[in-house]
Amino acid sequence: MFDEKVLPLDIWITAFVDWLVNNYRDIFQMIKWPVEQILTGFDIGLNTVPPIIIIAVLAFCAWRFSGWGLAVFSILSMVFIGLIGFWTETMTTLAMVLASVLFSTIVGVPVGIAAGRSNRVETIVRPFLDAMQTTPSFVYLVPIVMLFSVGNVAGVFATIIFAMPPIIRLTSLGIRGVHPELIEAATAFGATRSQVLFKVQIPLAMPTILAGLNQTIMMALAMVVIAALIGAGGLGSPVIQGLNTLDIGLAVMAGLSIVLVAVVLDRITQSMAGKN
Template sequence: MNLPKIPLADWIESGEDWLTDNLEPLFDFISLLIGGTVDGIHFVLEWLPPLAVIALFTAIAWLIGRWKLGVFTAVGLLLIDNLQLWDETMQTLALVLTAAFISIIIGIPLGILCARHNRLRDLVTPVLDFMQTMPAFVYLLPAISFFSLGVVPGVISSIIFAIPPTIRLTNLGIRQVPAELVEAADAFGSTPSQKLVKLQLPIALPTIMAGVNQTIMLSLSMIVIASMVGAQGVGATVLRAVTQIKTGTGFEAGLAIVILAIILDRLTQQVTKRSKTHSS
């Protein structure tokens, strides 16, 4: 028995066309906001001399982490500059920071709401499962339709791909706050906002930071895919190396991504460790 095929693809494309026709001003505003943020971060990173940026990141790594992280940051960034991949790496960093920042400012409040309302959590959880299991390439299609080619669809697809860990772990962290402490706060007459800011968020901070770390890493993992829709940076260099079969160039660009990923990962891990120390 042959059942008629459900026209799911037609429905999705019809919905996409409706959104494009009716929400164009909203998409233009989002494009302007995201594009301006990426350009602003990239302008600052490019306006400063490379040695100044290296010194700044080395100092941050030394203060937040330990001297080993500071040394690795200095050596790694100097190597990137020596490989003549500095501009591409700063473009990539601007993309990652923008995607991670937007994911965090959306994900943490949504995670807090999920922790407070079980029905919202039950609605959001399947959506997050869908977002994490859908192949990342699929996100590029609607992003291109709504925002054309360039930086913005790359950032949008990175946000969709990277935001679930922040939402999930914020929800988890707040739900793991001991019930005895919450009851004590209620007994002393704390308002919901006071209880959240002074009790739940400080205790849940290590778990939330673990979600932020995963979000940053997932944002970075999307840069090569984002380069397929016009996002510049090291990902575009990798893509060109693949299409031209230049193994050496691809290895150099991949090494720059690895160095950047290790620096960002270790920095967020050190912040997580410090938050655990302060909350214990």
């Protein structure tokens, strides 16, 4: 019955993407511009600032939110990354993660708040989040390259698609988790909807929102290697190079650097969520 293809969906999708590229390229270049500027600023800044300052700032954040143990681990991890020769790649990866998380937060938190306050918005948003989380990342690399070319910026867009769902879901969950009696009490004392949101719901939902931020950061780091397939730099490049040349040492060292950065950022953001 299904021996032959009857529905040429692949042809329709290809035609649709070609139509977007041919007719709306200028719009996509406008969308690309702010991401490119932010990413370039982060990349230049992190690679220009002396490593000792970055290590000190990271260690201070680790100490401030988690304690001396994580601060020492952060220092040792970053020094180790520098000693094995992956400092520049690590800073580029960190710039990509920061840019991706920034835009994921700017878009994701308001969408999550809207979904948390409206069942209709939640119903509309949920299928898109399911698609973003379940579609294999290799599938949307091709249209991203066609729309935004190759390089770090295309990698950031791919990372945003991959990493945004957790912060939307957990923001919505946090807003919905605020006890209705607290909202009723605030309303009874004359608080407006915006006052209820900013003075009651968001503060009480902040631990859950920060947990979403933590997951977004982790998923952004997980996307680094895949983004290297479309020309993104950073630690993904030596991993792909090691795979192509069967250089296990190169791949393991780059992978270990990703793991160390992920552990440090994970512990810091988890501690931030725990303190709220």
